[in-house]
Amino acid sequence: MQDITENISAQQRMIDLYKSNFKLIKGAEPQTITMLREKAVEIVRDQGFPDLTTENWRYTDIDPLLRSPYDFNFTNQSRPFDIEQIFTCDVYDLDTFSVTLLNGWFVYKNAPLTTLKNGTIIGSLSKALEVYPELVSKYLGTIAPMEKPGLTALNTMFFQDGLFIYVPEEVIVDKPIQIINIVNSENPLMLHPRHLIIQEPKSKLTLVHCDHSLTHNISFTNSVSEVFLAKESNLDYYKIQNKGHNSAVINGSFFSQMSASNLTSSALTLNGGFTKNIIYSLLNEPACIATHNGLYLVDSNQHVDNQLEVDHAAPECTSEQLYKGILDDEATAVFNGKIMVRRDAQKTLAYQNNKNILLTDDAKANAQPQLEIYADDVKCSHGATVGQLDPEAMFYLRSRGLNERSARQMLMYAFAAEVVRRISIQPLRERIDHMVEKRLKGELSICDQCVLHCNSKEPTVFNIDVSKL
Amino acid sequence: MLTIKNLKVSIQGKTILKDFNLEVKSGEVHAIMGPNGTGKSTLAAVIAGRDLFDVDEGTITYMGQDLLEMEPEIRAREGIFLGFQYPVEIPGVSMANFLRTAINEKRKYLGLEPLTGAEFLKLMEDRKKLVDIQSKLTNRSVNEGFSGGEKKKNEIFQMAMIEPRLAILDETDSGLDIDALKVVANGVNKLRSPENSTIVITHYQRLLDYIIPDFVHVLYDGRIVKSGGKELAIELEEKGYEWIRKEAGVQEAF
Ligand SMILES: Nc1ncnc2c1ncn2[C@@H]1O[C@H](COP(=O)(O)OP(=O)(O)O)[C@@H](O)[C@H]1O
Numbered sequence: 161m162q163d164i165t166e167n168i169s170a171q172q173r174m175i176d177l178y179k180s181n182f183k184l185i186k187g188a189e190p191q192t193i194t195m196l197r198e199k200a201v202e203i204v205r206d207q208g209f210p211d212l213t214t215e216n217w218r219y220t221d222i223d224p225l226l227r228s229p230y231d232f233n234f235t236n237q238s239r240p241f242d243i244e245q246i247f248t249c250d251v252y253d254l255d256t257f258s259v260t261l262l263n264g265w266f267v268y269k270n271a272p273l274t275t276l277k278n279g280t281i282i283g284s285l286s287k288a289l290e291v292y293p294e295l296v297s298k299y300l301g302t303i304a305p306m307e308k309p310g311l312t313a314l315n316t317m318f319f320q321d322g323l324f325i326y327v328p329e330e331v332i333v334d335k336p337i338q339i340i341n342i343v344n345s346e347n348p349l350m351l352h353p354r355h356l357i358i359q360e361p362k363s364k365l366t367l368v369h370c371d372h373s374l375t376h377n378i379s380f381t382n383s384v385s386e387v388f389l390a391k392e393s394n395l396d397y398y399k400i401q402n403k404g405h406n407s408a409v410i411n412g413s414f415f416s417q418m419s420a421s422n423l424t425s426s427a428l429t430l431n432g433g434f435t436k437n438i439i440y441s442l443l444n445e446p447a448c449i450a451t452h453n454g455l456y457l458v459d460s461n462q463h464v465d466n467q468l469e470v471d472h473a474a475p476e477c478t479s480e481q482l483y484k485g486i487l488d489d490e491a492t493a494v495f496n497g498k499i500m501v502r503r504d505a506q507k508t509l510a511y512q513n514n515k516n517i518l519l520t521d522d523a524k525a526n527a528q529p530q531l532e533i534y535a536d537d538v539k540c541s542h543g544a545t546v547g548q549l550d551p552e553a554m555f556y557l558r559s560r561g562l563n564e565r566s567a568r569q570m571l572m573y574a575f576a577a578e579v580v581r582r583i584s585i586q587p588l589r590e591r592i593d594h595m596v597e598k599r600l601k602g603e604l605s606i607c608d609q610c611v612l613h614c615n616s617k618e619p620t621v622f623n624i625d626v627s628k629l
Numbered sequence: 630m631l632t633i634k635n636l637k638v639s640i641q642g643k644t645i646l647k648d649f650n651l652e653v654k655s656g657e658v659h660a661i662m663g664p665n666g667t668g669k670s671t672l673a674a675v676i677a678g679r680d681l682f683d684v685d686e687g688t689i690t691y692m693g694q695d696l697l698e699m700e701p702e703i704r705a706r707e708g709i710f711l712g713f714q715y716p717v718e719i720p721g722v723s724m725a726n727f728l729r730t731a732i733n734e735k736r737k738y739l740g741l742e743p744l745t746g747a748e749f750l751k752l753m754e755d756r757k758k759l760v761d762i763q764s765k766l767t768n769r770s771v772n773e774g775f776s777g778g779e780k781k782k783n784e785i786f787q788m789a790m791i792e793p794r795l796a797i798l799d800e801t802d803s804g805l806d807i808d809a810l811k812v813v814a815n816g817v818n819k820l821r822s823p824e825n826s827t828i829v830i831t832h833y834q835r836l837l838d839y840i841i842p843d844f845v846h847v848l849y850d851g852r853i854v855k856s857g858g859k860e861l862a863i864e865l866e867e868k869g870y871e872w873i874r875k876e877a878g879v880q881e882a883f
Pocket residue numbers: 640645663664665666667668669670671672681
C-alpha cells in the first residue's frame with residue numbers, strides 16, 4: 161500500500177508510482193501505446209488534477225480521493241475461471257452475452273478474446289493489444305482527449321486491461337452485450353479500467369455496462385471508455401451503477417460519431433458513494449443523432465455529478481440530453497450539461513433538460529447548463545428545475561385513499577418513468593423499471609447479485625478473497 | 630352523517646368561510662350554489678383534508694368521528710370522496726395502478742382482502758360502462774392530456790370505482806355539454822342509496838334537473854345565506870343571486 165507523504169503532491173506520487181511500476185504496466189504493448197502513456201505523464205505533470213477551481217469540477221472535490229492510500233493491482237491476480245462460481249448473472253428474460261471485469265481485469269472462462277460467428281470480437285483489451293495491435297492503436301487514445309481537465313491522462317498512464325469490442329461492417333449484434341464490472345478487495349483499491357468499442361459502418365450494438373461492488377470496502381475507479389461509431393452505425397449504451405457507499409467512481413465515456421450514426425446512452429445511478437460521470441459526445445459528421453438519458457436516485461450523503469458535453473461539429477445533427485434525479489437525505493447532485501455548436505454546424509437541433517426533486521431540505525442539486533453556439537441556423541433549448549413533489553398531486557392521490565408513503569413513491573416513480581420509458585429493449589426496460597421501483601421503496605440492496613437480476617434470489621453477502629481465484 | 634358547526638376557515642390570514650353550518654344525513658343529496666369566489670371549493674377541500682387551509686374555529690363530525698383529526702387518506706378510506714373542480718394531471722402514474730392501489734389500501738384499512746388483478750379489471754369494465762368512459766383514457770396516465778370533459782368524467786369514474794359513502798362533487802358539471810352532463814348525473818344517480826350522501830357544488834341549476842337535490846343551499850361570502858328545497862335552485866336560475874344578496878342584507882356587490 162502506498163504511504164501518503166503529505167509534502168509530495170498527488171500528481172508527483174502518481175508519476176513516481178508509474179515510473180516504479182513501468183515495466184509491469186507496459187508489458188509487451190506496442191510502442192504507440194507506450195508513447196501515449198509518456199504523453200499522459202507529461203500532461204499530468206503539467207496540468208495536475210482538477211480541483212475546486214477547475215471548470216466543471218467546482219462542486220466535486222476529488223482531492224481527498226487522490227490523497228488516500230490505495231493498493232494497485234499491476235498484475236492480473238485472477239486466473240481463468242468460471243465467474244459464475246462467485247457471481248451469477250443468469251439474466252433470464254434478457255438473453256445477453258455477458259463478460260466480467262474483476263478489479264479492472266478481464267475475467268474469462270475459456271479465452272480472453274471471443275470471435276462470434278458474425279465476426280464480432282469481444283474480450284480483453286490487453287489481449288486485443290497483443291493480437292490486433294494496429295486496430296487497437298488506430299483508435300485508442302484518439303477519442304478521449306487527455307488535455308481536457310479530468311483524469312483521462314491518469315487512466316492512460318495506468319490502464320492495463322478492460323473491455324474490447326469490435327463490430328464489423330453491417331453486423332447486427334442481436335444479443336445485448338453485458339459487461340459486469342466488479343470491484344472486490346480487502347484493502348482500498350484504485351483501478352483504471354479502459355474500454356474500447358469500435359463499430360464499423362451500419363453495425364448495430366446494445367451494450368449494458370453494470371458497475372458493482374461486492375463488499376463495502378473502499379475503492380476508487382477511474383475508468384475511461386472510448387467508443388467509435390462509424391457511418392450509419394447504431395449503439396444503445398446503458399450504464400448501470402449500483403455500488404457501495406465507500407466506492408468512488410470517475411467514469412469517462414467518450415463517443416465519436418460519424419455520419420448518420422445513432423447513439424443512445426442511458427446512465428442509471430442507483431447507488432454509489434461518490435460518482436462522477438463524464439460524457440463527451442462528438443458529432444463529427446452530418447446527420448448524427450445523440451441521445452443522452454440519465455437517472456440518479458441517491459440518498460444518505462451520496463454525491464453524483466453528471467458532466468455532459470455534446471459537441472456539434474457538423475451540420476444537421478440532433479442531440480438531446482435528459483437527466484433526472486431524486487435526492488433524499490443529504491445527497492448532493494451536480495449537473496453540468498454543455499451544448500457546443502460549432503460554426504459549420506448549421507441546422508443543429510440540440511435540447512437539454514435537467515430536473516431534480518429534493519425530498520429533504522438538506523439535499524442539494526446544482527444544475528449548470530451551458531450553451532455555446534457559433535452557428536446561426538440552429539434550434540437549441542435547455543432547462544433545469546429543482547423542486548419538490550407537486551403538493552397538488554400528493555393531495556389528489558391521498559384524497560383517493562393512498563397513504564402518504566405510497567403517494568410519494570408513486571410520484572417519484574412517475575418522475576423517474578420519463579427516463580425509464582426511453583429504454584428501448586423491453587426486458588431491460590422492465591428489469592430497470594422494477595429496480596427503480598425497488599430502489600424507491602428502499603428495497604434494493606447492493607448485495608443483490610446483479611442489478612439486472614434483482615428479483616431472483618435472496619441477497620447474498622459476498623466476501624471473496626481474490627487471491628484464491 | 631356529516632355535521633359542520635360554526636366553521637371558520639382562513640388561508641394566510643384571510644378568512645374564507647365563517648359561521649358555516651351544515652347537516653347532511655344518510656341518503657340525502659345537498660346542492661351548494663353560489664357565485665364564484667364565495668368559498669365552495671374551500672369547503673370541499675377542508676372536508677377532504679387539504680392542509681393548505683387553516684381551520685380556525687368550529688367542528689366537523691363525520692359518522693360520529695372528529696373529521697378534522699383525520700389524515701386525508703383516512704377520510705377517503707372512511708368513505709369521503711372529492712370530485713375535484715380542477716383534477717390534477719399526474720404524468721407517469723397509470724390510472725389502473727393508481728386506482729388499484731387506492732382501492733386496495735382502502736380494503737386493507739377496512740379489513741378486507743385486496744382485489745385480485747382479475748377482480749379489479751372486471752370492476753373497471755363494469756364501471757367504465759356506467760360512466761361511458763373509454764378505455765383509451767383508463768389506459769393512460771392520470772388525467773394527462775385529458776380534455777376538460779374527460780377529466781370530469783374521470784372523476785365520476787373514480788367515484789364509481791371507489792364507492793364512497795359521502796361524495797362531494799365540486800362543479801363537476803361546468804364545461805360539460807348536455808350529453809356529458811347526463812353521463813355525470815347518471816353516474817351519481819346509479820350510486821345513490823339510502824346509505825350514501827352527495828354534496829353537489831354547482832354554479833347552475835342545469836345539473837339539478839338530472840340530480841334532484843333534497844336541499845339547496847346558497848353560499849355567499851363564506852356563509853350559507855339561504856337554504857331550501859329544489860325549488861330554490863329554480864328560483865335562483867330565474868332571478869339570479871341579486872335577490873339573495875338583498876335578502877341576506879349583504880352590502881357588497883356580486
Ligand atoms: N390557495 C389559495 N390561496 C389564496 N387564496 C385562496 C386559495 N384558494 C382559494 N382562495 C380564495 O378563497 C376564496 C374562495 O375561493 P373558492 O373556495 O375557490 O371559491 P369558489 O369555489 O366558491 O369559487 C377566493 O377569494 C379565493 O381567492
